[in-house]
Amino acid sequence: MSTFRELVETRSRPLVTAEFPAIDGGDLGTIQAKLDPILPYVDAINATDNPAAHAHASNTAIAIALKTLGADPIMQVVCRDKNRLAQQADVVGAALFGVTNVCALTGDDVTAGDEPQARRVFDLDGPQLIKVIDGLREGRYLSGRKLDPPPDLFVGAVENPFAPPQHYRVERARIKSDAGARFLQLQIGYEPDRLEDFVRGCVENGVAARTALIPSICLTKSAKALDFMHDKVPGIVIPEPLRARVKSAADVPEESYQVALELARHALTVPGVAGIHVTDFRHDGSLARLVTDLGLRGASAAA
Amino acid sequence: MRLLPLLEDTVKGAVWDCRMCGQCVLHSTGWTCPMTCPKTLRNGPCGGVREDGHCEVKPEMRCIWTKAEKRSHHALNPGFWGKHFAELRPPVDNQLHGTASWANLFSGRDHEHPDGWTGLTHDDEPVAPWPGLGEIDDVMALDDGFHVRNAIA
Numbered sequence: 001m002s003t004f005r006e007l008v009e010t011r012s013r014p015l016v017t018a019e020f021p022a023i024d025g026g027d028l029g030t031i032q033a034k035l036d037p038i039l040p041y042v043d044a045i046n047a048t049d050n051p052a053a054h055a056h057a058s059n060t061a062i063a064i065a066l067k068t069l070g071a072d073p074i075m076q077v078v079c080r081d082k083n084r085l086a087q088q089a090d091v092v093g094a095a096l097f098g099v100t101n102v103c104a105l106t107g108d109d110v111t112a113g114d115e116p117q118a119r120r121v122f123d124l125d126g127p128q129l130i131k132v133i134d135g136l137r138e139g140r141y142l143s144g145r146k147l148d149p150p151p152d153l154f155v156g157a158v159e160n161p162f163a164p165p166q167h168y169r170v171e172r173a174r175i176k177s178d179a180g181a182r183f184l185q186l187q188i189g190y191e192p193d194r195l196e197d198f199v200r201g202c203v204e205n206g207v208a209a210r211t212a213l214i215p216s217i218c219l220t221k222s223a224k225a226l227d228f229m230h231d232k233v234p235g236i237v238i239p240e241p242l243r244a245r246v247k248s249a250a251d252v253p254e255e256s257y258q259v260a261l262e263l264a265r266h267a268l269t270v271p272g273v274a275g276i277h278v279t280d281f282r283h284d285g286s287l288a289r290l291v292t293d294l295g296l297r298g299a300s301a302a303a
Numbered sequence: 304m305r306l307l308p309l310l311e312d313t314v315k316g317a318v319w320d321c322r323m324c325g326q327c328v329l330h331s332t333g334w335t336c337p338m339t340c341p342k343t344l345r346n347g348p349c350g351g352v353r354e355d356g357h358c359e360v361k362p363e364m365r366c367i368w369t370k371a372e373k374r375s376h377h378a379l380n381p382g383f384w385g386k387h388f389a390e391l392r393p394p395v396d397n398q399l400h401g402t403a404s405w406a407n408l409f410s411g412r413d414h415e416h417p418d419g420w421t422g423l424t425h426d427d428e429p430v431a432p433w434p435g436l437g438e439i440d441d442v443m444a445l446d447d448g449f450h451v452r453n454a455i456a
Contacts, residue, residue: 109359135419164369
């Protein structure tokens, strides 16, 4: 069993997952070079599926490559680009290579990307996709046709605790948990009180016990990056005082890092949180520093 | 039967901006049509809802799910509908698009879901599209009428 899955199931220590950078060319060596600085510090790595509606090397190919190179991939599957047949085929296909962690997302709209002319699919929505993938795990396609043997899938999803209607997000987590999600990677957020409210709700309704809640921490190094996220990424709000603090700092990259560190420290103290997910826009070793500063050890580092 | 979809489209199109999915769930969504969501989401809002409750794709439009959530729990919406709000609605059956959901409700057609959704597994579902053909070892042994009977139009 993968360390990631074991940690989700046992919660023996806080887990760390990270986003793998988008790949647009090269070969396995390219993947290896991007993987080397991350691998020792994380328990699993997300292979994204056309993030922000931009075409990149596919989720399936990257997940298989990561598995081949010794990492424990989490293959993201979004609903924007493919219909239910293609989504099921990707999950079943990747599982042949040992890619068993799957994370179901609705996905950004095509208008968020650089090819807004594309047809949007959304044949399934996020919660439906979770249930369909969980069906694959149980040994059947959506049609009911048998998979023999069934893939040993470990199904998860995402949720945004920070977006309206906030009180409903807890219920949404419950719906996703009931549909089969064993972990929920949460959207990047800069409002600790909203995270606390969400996680508290999930503890009260029992979701946090059966589904690992994994808040996301974003590593940035400029005030512009924060402004960009606040202005351009729907669903992400960064309070003005926080942006001002980074903007006016003597050492902006260092202050940006400290903000991420504080948010991560806070997240890990919230009862019901199983670990953190790191999105690294710095690529300067800050991921290693963060994991070390938090006193967390990734799977490979501990081995 | 052409008249019924036309009538339904006219009435529901005017009132709810109905998209004629043919499997109406308005009663469970606070009388807010989920097919008017740019992502046609049937199970609640995506993570891109803006801080003001508006849509990620169309900033001028209020997220239909923030509306649906409010309306389904409104005092005027009977509880027997409101309680269906948090149910997991099944994937859209695209074969029903353009048909009258009134007829599909009456016939029960809109409650037919793929076996996998309801948890049924077919043990011996054949894999080949034309299973009979897979069992034929010697095509020359077929009787004279076989190809006529099994012609693929």
